[in-house]
Amino acid sequence: MELIGYEICPYVQRCIILLLVKGTPHRLTFIDLEHPPSWFRALSPLGQVPVLKVEDRALFDSGVINEYLDEAFPPRLHPEDPLPRAWHRSWIAFGTACLSSLAALYLAKEERDYLRARGDLLHKLRRLEQILEPLPFFGGKALSLVDVAYAPFFVRLELLQGRHAFYPEEHFPKISRWGKALLDLPQVQDSLVPDFSQRFFAHIRKKGPYAARLFSP
Structure with a gap:
């Protein structure tokens, strides 16, 4: 394979x-x-x-x-029951939308593009914060496909936030807790190429001139 x-x-x-x-x-x-x-x-x-x-x-x-x-390949990460499984699939789709909003932010060519993307992302994060439970992972104590879908979002969010704090983490305690739990997983860290951070910011410098200035070291 x-x-x-x-x-x-x-x-x-x-x-x-x-x-x-x-x-x-x-x-x-x-x-x-x-x-x-x-x-x-x-x-x-x-x-x-x-x-x-x-x-x-x-x-x-x-x-x-x-x-x-x-x-x-077992064990299954998706719920066995149809309704919880469909619920998880719905929030995976929302995670894809969050990734798109984040990409629009870090590839912004002008300030107005950045501000529009930031507003859209914060709106999505507020909605996500509302539905999360105070648990390590999306579905409870066990990892799910929803967690796998959001982990790349949190990897990029942490790198960007470290360069320029563009969202108030204190307003999103459940998201922050969830993101930390995912970033602590060895499989998430091992999924990255060794020079991921350098490649990621090089991509921003190439594609998003306004964001490149904002997220410069």
């Missing part, structure tokens, strides 16, 4: 984390998305990562890949 991705892609990281949590043997192949190899388009109809090669099939979309991994 081979996972194909890009070193700083949060959606690839979701899949790496789950593979590590499951202890599933796999090979990891990183590609340059701006100059992908000729064989990549045949595997990924959307031209996006992650892609998981399993036998003669190529799976794409991080949500689809992680659902497959959860069903194929």
Whole structure:
């Protein structure tokens, strides 16, 4: 089984984390998305990562890949009952929206773009704070696919917040507690390439001129 991705892609990281949590043997192949190899388009109809090669099939979309991994390799992280499972899937979708808002913030080209993205992100975080329980993980004491989906968000949030405090953590105690619990997981730390921070901020400098100034060291 081979996972194909890009070193700083949060959606690839979701899949790496789950593979590590499951202890599933796999090979990891990183590609340059701006100059992908000729064989990549045949595997990924959307031209996006992650892609998981399993036998003669190529799976794409991080949500689809992680659902497959959860069903194929025990123990299950998704709830067994249909309603809680659908609830978890709903908040995974919300986590994807949070990642998009965060990306809009750190890739902002102008101040107005940054302020719009920051407002949108804070609105989402307030909604998330409302539904969280004061527990280590989203579903309680055990890790779930929701936690796996949000971990890349918290990795990037912590790095950005360390450079420029753009959101008031004291107003989000449950989110802060949850983020710390996820960042403390060895599988989350092991899912990052050694020079992740340097690559991440280099990407910001290349793509988001206003954000690059704001989050400069």
